Amino acid sequence: MPNACWVHCFLHRQALAAKACPQEYSQVLNIAIKIVNSIKGKALQTRLFRITCEDMGALHQNLLYHTEVRWLSKGKVLAGIMELRAELLIYLQQVKSEYSEFICDPEFLLKLAFLSDLFDHLNILNKSLQGRNENVITAKDKIRDFTKKIDLWSSSLNQNNFDAFSSTQYFTEEVGCEVNIKTYITGMKMVLDNLKEDLCHYFSEQEISENTGQRWIINPFLNAAINEASLPNKLKENLLEISADGMLHLEFKFSNLDTFWLMRKTEYPELTTEALKCLIPFATSYLCKLTFSSMAQIKVYKEIA
Structure with a gap:
């Protein structure tokens, strides 16, 4: 893999x-x-x-x-x-x-x-x-x-x-x-x-060093983040197109990060792929434990019922 x-x-x-x-x-x-x-x-x-x-x-x-x-x-x-x-x-x-x-x-x-x-x-x-x-x-x-x-x-x-x-x-x-x-x-x-x-x-220094090259993922409408983006020129052009779109800026303010980038998959597939490489990996086991907690609640509910 x-x-x-x-x-x-x-x-x-x-x-x-x-x-x-x-x-x-x-x-x-x-x-x-x-x-x-x-x-x-x-x-x-x-x-x-x-x-x-x-x-x-x-x-x-x-x-x-x-x-x-x-x-x-x-x-x-x-x-x-x-x-x-x-x-x-x-x-x-x-x-x-x-x-x-x-x-x-x-x-x-x-x-x-x-x-x-x-x-x-x-x-x-x-x-x-x-x-x-x-x-x-x-x-x-x-x-x-x-x-x-x-x-x-x-x-x-x-x-x-x-x-x-x-x-x-x-x-x-x-x-x-x-x-x-x-x-x-x-x-x-x-x-x-x-x-x-x-x-x-x-947490090695390299691992938690400044995410300057990835800040465009967190805010694609920040000029400094676009300039620092570690992307090929073609993808930077895509990023500039997104940053210039007022409707997308409005959408960005009212949606979470994952949803925003997934909605760009059709129009900007390569740029979205680069963004999802950083957004998909779980930073913690929080979601896994949340699932186990939900399963435990269902189990208790069924036992009581």
Whole structure:
């Protein structure tokens, strides 16, 4: 199959890259997960913790259970601990848990807050890579943009700027002088550096380099994209004809990318073929999982019926 194309799922590679973590932060992560799973793993403990939260008037009464299969669920798990840390401390002290010392340790909580913020960013990236209209070109752009954000965050940390890490900023303001934040910036930057290094490992520089030669697929009405298009002159002429057509421009605004190019198949077969080479490959396994989910719902419905 000379025209076959293989694409490793962007979601799987992004999740693998997110697993990298220096030892001191990895230990914080593991302890946090053990705390949650010690409560969520037993019905009685879960009920007692919920009662504690209700008595204290907490907005939420439950922690999310962590599963290794859905590795990025750590983001929600850590956010839950930070939100309910006061209730969690009281509960752990009541049951005389060895983990209570960690919840009242400002250093532990600072690292936990940073990890919570970072995994929140990763979850946002993960969700943005999913969807019916996602393609390889847009997925590459999002991964490349995320690596640039990491550089920005690292640079901001040098200036004690935590705008990108809201939980960390809130916690440092809350504890005040109890923690010297400057002593932890090096470790935070190391976490970011490791993440970027692993992203570059799973997504090569060549793979996520600027898609300048393919931008015409995303927007065939952009003059700069037409000039940069890596196409023979004959196909560039076809592209110029499309860009000059006002009706097609209007159609482009109100239709998705796949449909627009498929509608050009009859009039511009060669140009459409070039566009579909980038649009047809799945960037992620999202559509496959969506199908499995639909099948599971049908199966459950039939069993109930």
